[in-house]
Amino acid sequence: MAQTRVLVVDDEPNVAQAIQIGLERMGYSVGTASTGQEAIEVCDSEPVDVMLLDVRMTPLDGIEVLGRVKKSHPEILVIMITAHADVKAAVKAIKLGAFDYILKPSSADELSENIRRAVAFRDLAVENKELKRQLRAKHKFDSIIGNSPAMQEVFSMMECVVDTESTVLIVGATGTGKELVARALHYNGPRSEKRLYCLHCAAIPEHLFESELFGHEKGAFTGADSRKIGAFEAVDGGTFFLDEVGETPLSIQAKLLRVLQEREIVRVGSTTPIKVNVRLIAATNRDLAAEVKKGNFREDLYYRLNVVEIRLPLLRERKDDIPLLVQHLLEKYQTEAGPATISDDAMEALMAHNWPGNVRELENAIERAVVLSKGGGLQSSHLPRMSAPSPAGDPGPAVDLDQPLSEARDRFEQQYVIGLLRETRGNISAAAKRAGIAWQNFQRKLKKFNINAKDFS
Numbered sequence: 001m002a003q004t005r006v007l008v009v010d011d012e013p014n015v016a017q018a019i020q021i022g023l024e025r026m027g028y029s030v031g032t033a034s035t036g037q038e039a040i041e042v043c044d045s046e047p048v049d050v051m052l053l054d055v056r057m058t059p060l061d062g063i064e065v066l067g068r069v070k071k072s073h074p075e076i077l078v079i080m081i082t083a084h085a086d087v088k089a090a091v092k093a094i095k096l097g098a099f100d101y102i103l104k105p106s107s108a109d110e111l112s113e114n115i116r117r118a119v120a121f122r123d124l125a126v127e128n129k130e131l132k133r134q135l136r137a138k139h140k141f142d143s144i145i146g147n148s149p150a151m152q153e154v155f156s157m158m159e160c161v162v163d164t165e166s167t168v169l170i171v172g173a174t175g176t177g178k179e180l181v182a183r184a185l186h187y188n189g190p191r192s193e194k195r196l197y198c199l200h201c202a203a204i205p206e207h208l209f210e211s212e213l214f215g216h217e218k219g220a221f222t223g224a225d226s227r228k229i230g231a232f233e234a235v236d237g238g239t240f241f242l243d244e245v246g247e248t249p250l251s252i253q254a255k256l257l258r259v260l261q262e263r264e265i266v267r268v269g270s271t272t273p274i275k276v277n278v279r280l281i282a283a284t285n286r287d288l289a290a291e292v293k294k295g296n297f298r299e300d301l302y303y304r305l306n307v308v309e310i311r312l313p314l315l316r317e318r319k320d321d322i323p324l325l326v327q328h329l330l331e332k333y334q335t336e337a338g339p340a341t342i343s344d345d346a347m348e349a350l351m352a353h354n355w356p357g358n359v360r361e362l363e364n365a366i367e368r369a370v371v372l373s374k375g376g377g378l379q380s381s382h383l384p385r386m387s388a389p390s391p392a393g394d395p396g397p398a399v400d401l402d403q404p405l406s407e408a409r410d411r412f413e414q415q416y417v418i419g420l421l422r423e424t425r426g427n428i429s430a431a432a433k434r435a436g437i438a439w440q441n442f443q444r445k446l447k448k449f450n451i452n453a454k455d456f457s
């Protein structure tokens, strides 16, 4: 085992030296310092395991030295050495992070015993941390399936940022798992006990944005009958997930940028800034750099968000993961009888498809097939028509009398939505308006049918 390095800090050199000699005889590597300043300098320049620190010293007393050392070297174990009269100070020191205190005069044996206990305690804490780390690595992100090199890369990026406060931008096409990754980062990170707030940036009407996110004071505007705490304040200490951040209207981007820069908000109707402490994770299915060039996305906001970028692969770029995903989904949608089995040709069909809707599309297909197979094992006939044209193409005959009403209705709806998107050149708001439904509702339909509005623009 490595030799324990002890630093004895006492303004009476004789005392320090006596302790040094005693401890060196017992096998410790011992240095001395005769002032607080010197002690701090030693800690800054060489490794120290345990510091034996006299409480009463001038000009810096032991408590002050303790405070400074703990700030810059929290790993150093500090044992206070104190006379009877200073026990109060020693107790205070423990509150400030000292490991223990020993009364003067103390024998080398006594000191050694204390040092040994302190080191054992530290080793146990380190071991605990390591065990926890291993445990977490095992369970970590276990809801995210993928063994392909592309997914390994995603996992290693996640490992790098999960314990940090870094802002993360998750980039990926629809259904590739952006929200899943955002959640895993939150729930495996240091803020997991606090809230995760998901804001769908496109779904929030511009006029409500400020009061939703920043809150408002009573009487700030007509209808503000009472004070309202906004999301940023409510989630203080937690994680803020800006989903589909690429859809944020420019006017709102400016307001978001301010929060990210200043880390403070002002409630509507107030002038007092309030500090907020949130970790930011953003997701987008757009190429934000291209949006910046087109003038649709603020460059300054882009750089604030894109501190660390995690890119999720398309499912067709990681087809080797399909069997794993299928197994996972069969378990997820299992009935009381357990997970369904799947025939070889059904698996082949899944492997052959090009999955424009990525994992979400696969998940929908499996969920539906499990229901249709009624516990008899999944056959390719239970899968949606995999040869179906891509959403931008011809969706096929309108009426197939062999299908159940729900499917026929779905097919009609799909065609209808595609028709509207064609006419509006992929403008979701305009299409929703023509359909007479809310934007979010229309968006849900796009998701359901794995339609990408951009294919029509």
Ligand SMILES: Nc1ncnc2c1ncn2[C@@H]1O[C@H](COP(=O)(O)OP(=O)(O)OP(=O)(O)O)[C@@H](O)[C@H]1O
Residues within 6 Å of the ligand: 143, 144, 145, 146, 172, 173, 174, 175, 176, 177, 178, 179, 180, 181, 285, 325, 328, 359, 360, 363, 447
């Ligand atoms: N690697 C994965 N392993 C297991 N399930 C996954 C994986 N990726 C995605 N999923 C599942 O697919 C579905 C879609 O994932 P998610 O909502 O995270 O995608 P998204 O990228 O946010 O999509 P969108 O851009 O459409 O919002 C979810 O049910 C999720 O659990």
Ligand SMILES: [Mg+2]
Residues within 6 Å of the ligand: 178, 179, 243
């Ligand atoms: Mg999403």
